[in-house]
Amino acid sequence: MSGLLRAFARLLPLALLTGCAAKSPALVSEALQPAAGGPVTYLVGSIGPLGRDSAYTNQRILLRKRGAQDGAAAWWGFAEVAHTPKDIEEVRGPDKQALPGEASVFVMPLKPGDYEFYDFQFFWNGYNGGYSSIRAREQFLVPMHLEAGKAYYIGEFRSRCLGPSACLFFHGDQQPRDEVIARRYTPALPPLQALNLNMAPAFPFVMPLPQAAQPAK
Amino acid sequence: MKKTLFLSASLLLAGCAGTQTLPDPHIEAGQDYLPPIAVMVDSLEHGTELRNYLRESGVFSKVENGAAGEGQTQVMVKLDAQRKVAPFPLLFLSAATLFLLPLQSDLDTKADFIVMRDGKVLKRYHYENYMAKYAWLLDLGVPEREENIRRVARAFARDMQAANLASKPLEAQR
Amino acid sequence: MNKLVKAALMAAGLALLGGCNPSMKPLGYHAQKPYVPMSLLVLPDGYTRFDVQERDELTTAVRSSGAFSFVDHGLPRKGYALVISQPPGEGAGFLVALNALTLLTFPMPYSYVHNLTGKVYKDGELLRTFSYKREGMSVGAWYVPPPITENQRQMLTELMRDVEASALIPHVDDAGQVGLVDQR
Numbered sequence: 001m002s003g004l005l006r007a008f009a010r011l012l013p014l015a016l017l018t019g020c021a022a023k024s025p026a027l028v029s030e031a032l033q034p035a036a037g038g039p040v041t042y043l044v045g046s047i048g049p050l051g052r053d054s055a056y057t058n059q060r061i062l063l064r065k066r067g068a069q070d071g072a073a074a075w076w077g078f079a080e081v082a083h084t085p086k087d088i089e090e091v092r093g094p095d096k097q098a099l100p101g102e103a104s105v106f107v108m109p110l111k112p113g114d115y116e117f118y119d120f121q122f123f124w125n126g127y128n129g130g131y132s133s134i135r136a137r138e139q140f141l142v143p144m145h146l147e148a149g150k151a152y153y154i155g156e157f158r159s160r161c162l163g164p165s166a167c168l169f170f171h172g173d174q175q176p177r178d179e180v181i182a183r184r185y186t187p188a189l190p191p192l193q194a195l196n197l198n199m200a201p202a203f204p205f206v207m208p209l210p211q212a213a214q215p216a217k
Numbered sequence: 218m219k220k221t222l223f224l225s226a227s228l229l230l231a232g233c234a235g236t237q238t239l240p241d242p243h244i245e246a247g248q249d250y251l252p253p254i255a256v257m258v259d260s261l262e263h264g265t266e267l268r269n270y271l272r273e274s275g276v277f278s279k280v281e282n283g284a285a286g287e288g289q290t291q292v293m294v295k296l297d298a299q300r301k302v303a304p305f306p307l308l309f310l311s312a313a314t315l316f317l318l319p320l321q322s323d324l325d326t327k328a329d330f331i332v333m334r335d336g337k338v339l340k341r342y343h344y345e346n347y348m349a350k351y352a353w354l355l356d357l358g359v360p361e362r363e364e365n366i367r368r369v370a371r372a373f374a375r376d377m378q379a380a381n382l383a384s385k386p387l388e389a390q391r
Numbered sequence: 392m393n394k395l396v397k398a399a400l401m402a403a404g405l406a407l408l409g410g411c412n413p414s415m416k417p418l419g420y421h422a423q424k425p426y427v428p429m430s431l432l433v434l435p436d437g438y439t440r441f442d443v444q445e446r447d448e449l450t451t452a453v454r455s456s457g458a459f460s461f462v463d464h465g466l467p468r469k470g471y472a473l474v475i476s477q478p479p480g481e482g483a484g485f486l487v488a489l490n491a492l493t494l495l496t497f498p499m500p501y502s503y504v505h506n507l508t509g510k511v512y513k514d515g516e517l518l519r520t521f522s523y524k525r526e527g528m529s530v531g532a533w534y535v536p537p538p539i540t541e542n543q544r545q546m547l548t549e550l551m552r553d554v555e556a557s558a559l560i561p562h563v564d565d566a567g568q569v570g571l572v573d574q575r
Contacts, residue, residue, distance in 0.1 A: 283467020
């Protein structure tokens with residue numbers, strides 16, 4: 001018994017430290033992962049909170065293969081054990097003294113085909129140990145066609161909460177900035193082309209970035 | 218004796234998967250999205266769920282909640298999804314075993330889809346799906362109930378796509 | 392066997408008498424003609440069992456009035472909708488919770504304010520708000536049913552009457568809309 005405890009005590013710091021490593025912000029279910037040596041398409045973008053409001057929590061955007069339940073997600077995490085890399089840290093908006101928002105750049109390798117951006121999620125581990133999340137009750141549909149051997153830039157998704165449960169994503173374009181970071185993660189990334197999606201179906205959960213929050217050029 | 222009892226119990230409980238009378242509808246892939254539809258469902262519990270499954274089918278470019286605009290296809294759905302659970306005496310018996318005793322937990326769905334445009338009925342569809350399941354403590358049967366509604370939604374999506382593929386303009390019934 | 396029977400009877404007796412929250416009686420309003428297909432949204436939107444139960448109770452009460460020919464869930468961009476919510480008021484406070492120390496036997500008084508609001512929307516636009524309030528005093532003990540259920544019932548009855556009187560939502564006409572009237 002004491003031997004077991006000793007072994008556990010030795011393993012525990014190692015387990016904690018490995019858990020502290022940043023996780024990849026791209027989650028792809030097995031059915032959508034490209035086969036080794038098979039055709040691949042890449043979806044690149046960034047996701048994270050615009051400032052330090054209630055949006056400063058685990059959040060993700062959900063995609064699925066058209067007509068199927070197989071999904072993929074891009075997420076930004078902030079928690080003691082699971083978090084995503086702090087690729088972007090900046091202050092947006094007029095108040096330059098505000099705490100900076102953050103974002104992670106994701107590079108999602110997928111099997112080529114038709115995909116849909118259909119939902120999002122914000123989730124917290126409550127103070128009493130409970131778990132709560134916000135999703136769109138009526139989902140939406142933003143279709144995209146991703147071809148093999150290409151890399152597409154979907155945009156940056158920067159979240160903001162207007163009150164405790166009214167959270168949304170502002171959709172912007174930071175292709176030059178995100179491309180540099182994406183290439184650090186995936187050097188063999190094909191040339192990035194803009195996807196130019198019409199996000200109108202996702203209104204009011206996804207809105208264009210307001211002028212005040214545009215970064216200073 | 219204990220071993221055989223345990224083995225037979227686990228075998229019986231493992232075989233409690235739900236069955237659906239409606240097979241999973243097959244939808245042709247690679248077709249163009251159909252024009253947007255507005256869907257109203259006469260069900261407060263399953264309305265949003267049904268609309269989300271219609272969106273998931275990948276057939277419609279947009280599935281709106283509420284009334285349709287001019288020239289837009291309106292779908293009114295009468296959804297009758299009845300839960301059929303075991304009678305009370307059996308419920309108490311199962312409770313006495315901490316719900317290790319499996320109980321009947323069925324869902325009988327009958328759905329009428331009425332496709333309209335500008336106030337005129339174009340076509341009616343009817344689907345039925347009976348999901349039979351024995352639920353117990355570790356398997357409450359929630360995914361099977363969701364799958365029941367999902368198949369009804371997919372059946373409608375498949376038929377709408379087939380009607381569109383047949384290139385028959387939906388004519389108003391006279 | 393005798394002891395067991397006595398214990399069972401006592402338990403049953405307590406269950407009948409004690410703090411079981413009585414479910415809402417039917418509304419004092421019954422619709423003459425149902426409304427055209429519309430949407431209904433009952434807040435709060437929470438997923439806790441208490442929220443779900445309360446939402447179900449309010450929904451059942453409103454539906455059983457026969458006012459809806461066809462009712463969907465949500466707030467659509469096009470079409471009629473009724474949103475029922477309960478703005479926060481006042482209820483049993485800390486002292487009543489402390490009364491649990493007396494097993495809720497001591498009649499601890501508290502004052503309450505119960506609110507109910509009904510909002511009628513058309514095509515996403517708010518047409519009118521109907522607000523109701525009940526205030527008074529009650530006692531937090533196991534032998535006294537809480538007044539909120541009866542207050543909700545009364546306020547819902549008033550709301551349904553006022554919505555009908557306001558003529559904001561059209562009724563299904565005598566001929567009935569094709570394919571939309573309940574044919575069961």
